Amino acid sequence: MGTRSLWVGLHRYVGLALAGFLIIAGVTGSLLAWNDELEAFVSPQLFRVAAPSPDARRLDPLVIRERLQAAYPHALALRVPLAQEPGRALLFMLRSAPGGAHRTAQALPNDQVFVDPYTGRVLGERKWGDLSQGMKNLMPFIYRLHYSLALGVVGTIGFGIVALLWTIDCFVGAYLTLPAKSHRTHRMAATRRRRPWLVRWWPAWTLRRSGGYRLNVDLHRAGGLWTWAMLFVLAWSSVAFNLPQVYEPAMKAAFAHQPGLESLPRLAVPRPEPALAWADALSSARRLMAQQAHEHGFEVHAEKALIYDPVRGLYRYDVRSSRDVRSPGGNTRMAMDGASGAFKGLWLPTGAASGDTIKTWLTNLHMASMWGWPMKLFLCVLGLVVTVLSVTGVVIWERKRRARGSASTTRHMRRARAL
Known part of the structure; x- marks a missing residue:
């Protein structure tokens, strides 16, 4: 087996192993690019507020924290949001208070509280990521899927391993798009060598006028090349996160x-x-x-x-x-x-x-x-590109698998006739 064949095999089977994970990461990542907007759209009662009057002034966030601490004596409000966006509620996060010398800390039914910055009124609560509470946790649950398949520490490490393999495969995939050495006749090889190397590489960056399987190959190869830098950023930053x-x-x-x-x-x-x-x-x-x-x-x-x-x-x-x-x-x-x-x-x-x-x-x-x-839109599209690259990779593998199976059947039939 030649060196290129070895890298082809590595790219093929690593890609197959990662495809399902990357499809989930791509789709959820496209949604998370618009996380703030979707949170406010799904749960406007928690995220959106209106000033009671044109000259209304917001309360001091430290005063709101004091009130929350008094209202939730079994929790600790340890983070005070100081940035106040027009039309947005303040989000306070709670954590369990220590249980004392002989008691463990009690789990909180909710760990996020949304407050109207003008009145101090609590707009609602939620346990971040708990989809059983309904649609108000839809985006946090999507984040959990994106980050860890909603499987906690095991999922986080698992996705980290996926990201590491994806990082390596970025370089393998890019290498496989480079012009291969010619094994044709000396005259044809000499003609090819006279063409500039970038000219010979250019077809890998293009979508040719063909459909079906050929289009799948072109989408997979050209799509990966045009977005390669950001795909590497996504892969390696995922290793940093997970x-x-x-x-x-x-x-x-x-x-x-x-x-x-x-x-x-x-x-x-x-x-x-x-x-x-x-x-x-x-x-x-x-x-x-x-x-x-x-x-x-x-x-x-x-x-x-x-x-x-x-x-x-x-x-x-x-x-x-x-x-x-x-x-x-x-x-x-x-x-x-x-x-x-x-x-x-x-x-x-x-x-x-x-x-x-x-x-x-x-x-x-x-x-x-x-x-x-513009960056959110770009990341949203890039998440869909990750999904397309994964799907087209599986389609290419399946087509070649069937072709190898058909070729093997033909060989067996020829041997049988020769006996």
Whole structure:
């Protein structure tokens, strides 16, 4: 078996193994490109609000958090959304409170609460991803399918392995589109060599005027070539999301990275309530972030969230800065002590370390969280391209399998007649 035949076999059988997974990922990914819009369309009662009057003012998010904490004493409201979009409700996430020395934490019936920012009224709740609650969890369930086949940790790792194989297969598939060495007569081979190599490769990028099986082959090959760069981005970023135990060592071996805020030490015993009041923490966070912006040469454009981490006893302050590529939202992060308000660390999405810059671009391209609706439309179409490539690959394999079976039957019949 020649080298090319070996790669053909690898591409064929890896593609067959991945086809079902990639069809699910492609279809769900096309929907998730419009996640915010579809969430608001499916559940307007949770996501959409109207100002009670033209001059109505929104409540302070910290005040809303205090009210929620009082209304849900068996839960912890540890994240305060600071970005307020016109016409959108505020989303607060809850987590189980510690159960005490001899009791385990109780599971919450719901872990997301939607609040009217003008009145503080609770619009509704849901257990994220629990489809038994009805249509309000449709998009979260689609996300679970996309990320893990809704199978939890096992599905997450499984999809990570699929993404790793897909990444490798991106390069194998591209190699197989290159012009093969000619095995024809010397005169014909010499004629082919006189043609520029790119000219000989160009047919692989085109759809010829033919239908049926030939069209399947052209769609599979040309579709993969024209979208190859973004297919690789989707594949490798999926490894980053689902299989960090592979992605991180590989990327850290080649590129510089900042220490992540998760590397900060944990407390011996978690501290559910911060010693520093939330209002004081936000004031300190704004001041410290302004200092960091001045020292590191970036601008703060908008606040995103203030979060308390009881495991480390830290506040985290997230903003959108000039180092972000994500919009809206942002991933510029700062940590400070939950008791003293002392600065503990800063993480910048771009410009500080090449490895972090690469990951920021990979993950934000994957989630269509930049460049507005044109990028969402592009990712939506790309998800359908992934589906088409998977389906056409299976069709090509099935056609060749039947052809091999027919050829084998013909050979047996000829041998039988010769006896």
